[in-house]
Amino acid sequence: MRRKTAIIIGAGFGGLALGIRLQSLGFDTTIVEALDQPGGRAYQKRTPDGYVFDMGPTVITVPHFIEELFALERDGGRLHDPDFPEHVRHAERVREGDSGGPRTRDYVRLVPILPFYRIIFDDGTHFDYDGDPDSTRAQIRALAPEDLEAYERFHADARAIFERGFLELGYTHFGDLPSMLRVVPDLLRLDAVRTLFSFTRKYFRNPKMQQVFSFETLLVGGNPLSVPAIYAMIHFVEKTWGIHYAMGGTGALVDAFVRKYRELGGTLRLAAPVERILVTDDRGRPVRAPLGARVARGVRLQGGEELHADVVVSNGDWANTYMKLVEPRARLVNSDARVRLARQSMSLLVVYFGFRDDGRPLDLRHHNIILGPRYEGLLTDIFRNLHLADDFSQYLHVPTLTDPSLAPAGHHAAYTLVPVPHNGSGLNWAEVGPALVDRVLTFLDERGHIPNLRARLTHVSHITPDYFEGTLGAHLGNAFGPEPLLAQSAFMRPHNRSEDVRNLYLVGAGAQPGAGTPSVMMSAKMTARLIAQDFGVHADLVHGSAAVAVGAEPR
Template sequence: MTRRTAIVIGSGIGGIACAIRLQSLGFDTRIVEQLNDVGGRAYVRRAEGFTFDMGPTVLTVPHFIEELFSLERDVAMLTAPDFPDDVLGDGQRIVSGISGGPNTSRYLDIVPVLPFYRIYFDDGTFFDYDADPVNVRAQIARLAPEDLDGYDRFHEAARAIFQRGFLELGYTYFGSLGSMLKVVPDLLKLGAVQPLFSLISKYFKSDKMRQVFSFEPLLIGGNPLKVPAIYAMIHFVEKTWGVHYAMGGTGALVKALVVKFEELGGTLQLGAKVARIDIEKRGRQRVATGVTLASGETLAADLVVSNADYATTYLKLIDTAHRRINRDVVVKFRKQSMSLMVIYFGYEKREGDPDVRHHNIILGPRYEELLTDIFERKILAEDFSQYLHVPTLTDPSLAPEGHHAAYTLIPVPNTLGDVDWDAVGEGFADKVLNFLDDRGYIPGLRERLVYRSFVTPDYFEQVLGAYAGNGFGVEPRLTQTAFFRPHNRSEDITNLYLVGQGTQPGGGTPSVMMSAKMTAREIARDYAVDPRIVAGMPA
C-alpha cells in the first residue's frame, strides 16, 4: 500500500511538532526550511564562543514536550488525554521529575527555573514571580499590602478561567462560528472576554501589582490592554506546571525534536525556500498538490502544512485566483502583533555582580502609555521596557569560561510604523545597553562587553518572512481569538493546513505545540487515518 505524503513548510517548533505527529500518523513527511538551519524564530546564533537562542526562551507545560518524544511511527496518540492526571500533584502543582519526563530525558535535559521571572520596577524595587503562594503573598505584602485580598480573589478568578479556557477548551478547534457560540456564555460568566487589564484592575489597586499580573501576554505578542481576560490563564499555566529551561538552550530542544522526527523516518531539507504552494483546480475545488521551491524544484505531496507566517502564506505563496476567503484585503485587515528588537551580547563575569535572575522583566517608567505607543501609535518612544535573559546563570556552557551570554528583548512597533531601523538601530542598541550599565543591572557592562549584535523588525520581515515584521504572528485580541483567528484548515484550498503561532490557539511555545496537535487531528479526520482515532477525538 502506497503511503500518503506530506510537506511541512518551515521548521519552527510548531512545524516540527506537526511533522512528528504526521509521521506518527503514517504520512511520509518532509520539512522544507528556507534557512540553513532549523528553528524558525527559535533559530540559534553562535559567535565567538557564545550561543544565543534568538527567539523563545520560556518553556512551560513540559508534558507537551514529553508527549512528542513519546510518539512512535504509525502509532498515533491523538486520543491520549491532553492534560493527563499524572502530571498534576497536590494543589495542581508540577510533579517532581516531570520537567524532563522519561522519554524527553532520552534526548535532552529540561530543568525548572526559579523564580519564573524577577520583575523590576522603574524605582528599583522588584518582585520575584513564582508559584509559591507564601512567597507571592509575602511580596505583595512588602510592595502593596492593600492588594492581598485582591490577589486571593484574582487567584480564584484565574483558576476558573484556566479550568474552562485551558484544561477543558484548550484543544478545541473552532472551525465554525457555531463551535464558538457554544462556549461564549461560559466565558461571559467568567468575565473572560473583557480586556485582561480591566479584569486585573478590578482586583488590584497598586500600579505595580497590575503590571505584575498583566505583563505575561507580552511574551506571546499580546497587548495587556487589548487581549481578552481569558489570557489570565497564563498565570495558572505557569503556576501549575512551572517555567523550564532546556539545557543547551531552546535550540537544543529544536535539535532534539528534529532527531525524533528523523528517527520516525521523516526527511528534513534545509536551504529550501518555497516559491509557491502548487494548487490544482478540480471542478469547484482548489487542491494543494505540493510546493515549488525557489530553485525550481517541484515537490509533490498529498497535503501541505504551512508553518510559515499566516499572512505570508496567503499573500506570497498562493495566487489570488485561489483565495475566496483569505483575500488580500482580509489578510491585511488582521492586526499583526508588535515586533521586537533583540540585542545579543556576551560579557566578562565580575565578582560581586548584581543578583539578576535567569529571566528578568525590567519595566520602564510608563506602562499603559508605552503599550499604546507600541501597539496603536506604532512609534518608537524614548522610554522602553525589556526582557533580560541571562541563561548562563543556569547553563554556563553557552559562553566561554568566565563569561555570560545574554540577550535583551525590547517590544517595539512592527514595520507598519515608520521607524527607519537602519538609521536608529545602532543608537537604540547603545541606549539599551547603556541603561543596563548605568542603572546597575550589569554595572561596568561597557568595559567588559566582548560581543554584541542585534536584530530589528527588519530581520523578522526580511529573513523570517513575517508580514509587517511581526514578532508573534496575528495579534491576540478578542476579535482575533478562537473562531476569529486564522484557521488551521484552509477554507480556500483542500489539503492545505496551517500550524503555529498565527493559527489557533495562538502564540507561545506551548500553544504552537497545541496547534500542531489540533492540525494533526483535523488531518486525521479528513484522511480517516484510523476510524478508532477519529471516533475518539473531541468534536
C-alpha cells in the same frame, strides 16, 4: 498500500511538532526550511568568539506536551488520548532536578527555573514571581499590602478561567461559528472577554500589582490593554507546571525534536525556501477563479524544483502564506484585503551580548522583566500609535546563570528583548536600531543591572523588525503573528484547516490557538487531528498501527 505524503513549510516548533505527529500517524513527511538550520524563530546562533544565543523563545512551559511528542512511535499516533489526562492535570510542579519525563530525558535535559521571573520596577524595587502562593503573598504584603486580599479573589477567578479556557477548551479547533458561540456564555460568566488589564485592575489598586499580573501576554505578542481576560490563564499555566529551560539552550530542544522526527522516518531539507504552494482544481488543472474546487498539490521551491504531496502545511507567517505563496485566484476567504485588515502583533529589537564576569555576583535572575516609567502609555505607543518612544521596557535573559556552557569560561551570554512597533510604523531600523541598542546597553550599565557593562562587553549584535520581515518572512515584521485580540481569537483567528484550499493547513503561532511555545505545540496536535479526520486515519485507534488508508478520500 501507498502511504500518504505531507509537506510542511517551516521547521519551527510548530512544523517539527506536527512532523513528529504526522510521521507517527503513518504519513511520509518532508519539512522544507528556508534557513540553513531548523528552529525558525527559535534559531540558535553560535558566534566565532564562543557564545551561543537563542534568538527567540526561551520560556518553556508544560513539559508534558514535550514528553508526549517524544513518546510517540511510528504508526502509533495515540490520536485519541485525553488532552489533559488526570496524571497531567494533577502533576506536581517540578522544583529541582530534571523536569522532563522519561522519554524527554532520552533526548534533552529540562530543568526548572526559579523564580519564574524577576520583575524590576522603574523605582528599583522588584518582585520575584515563583508561582508559590505563600511567596507571592509575602511580596504583595511588602510592596502593596492594600492588595493582599485582592490577590485571593484574582487567584480564584484566574483559576476558573484556566480550568475552562485551557484544560477544557485548549485543544478546541474553532472551525465554524457555532463552535465559538457555544462557549460565549461561559466566557461572559467568567468575565473573560473584557481586556486583561481591565480584569486585573478590577482586583488590584496598586499599579505594580496591575503590571505583575498582566505583563505575561507580552511574551506571546499580546497587549495587556487589548487582549481578552481569558489570557489570565497564562498565570495559572505557569503556576501549575512551572517554567523550564533546556540545557544547551532552546536550540537543544529544537535539535531533540529534529532527532525524534528523523528517527520516525521524516525528511528535513534545509536552505529550501518555498516560492509557491501549488494549487489546482480537483482535476489537476490550473485554478481560473476563486470559486470552485481548489486543491493543494505540493510546493515549488525557489529555483524551480517542485515537490508533490497529498497534504501541504504552512508553519510560516499566516499573512505571507496566503499573500505570497497562494495565488489570488485560489483565495476567497483569505483574500489580500482580509489579510491586510488583520492587526499584527508588535515586533522586537533584540540585543545579543556577551560580557566578562568580573567576579561580582549579578543581582539578576535567569528571566528578568525590567519595566520602564510608563506602562499603559508605552503599550499604546507600541501597539496603537506605532511610535518608538524615548522610554522602553525590556525582557533580559541571562541563561548563563543556569547554564555556563553558552559562553566562554569567565563570561556571560545574555540577550535583552525590547518590544517595538512593527514595520507598519515606517521606521528606518538601519538608522534607529543602532541608536536604540546603545541606549539599552547604557541603561543596563548606568542603572546598575549589569555594573560596568560597557567596559566588560566582548560581543554585541542585534536584530530589528527587518529581521522578522526579511529573514523570517513575517508580514510587517511582526514577531508573533496576528495580535491576539478578542476579534482575532477562536473562530476569528486564522483556521488550521484552510477555508480556501483543500488539503492546505496551517500550524504554529499564526493559527489557533495562538503564539507561545505551549500553544504552538497544541496547534500541532489540533492540525494533526484535522488531517487525520480528512484523510481517514482509523478513528478508533489509540495504540498500535495508525496507517492511512490508500483509498481514503480527503475532505
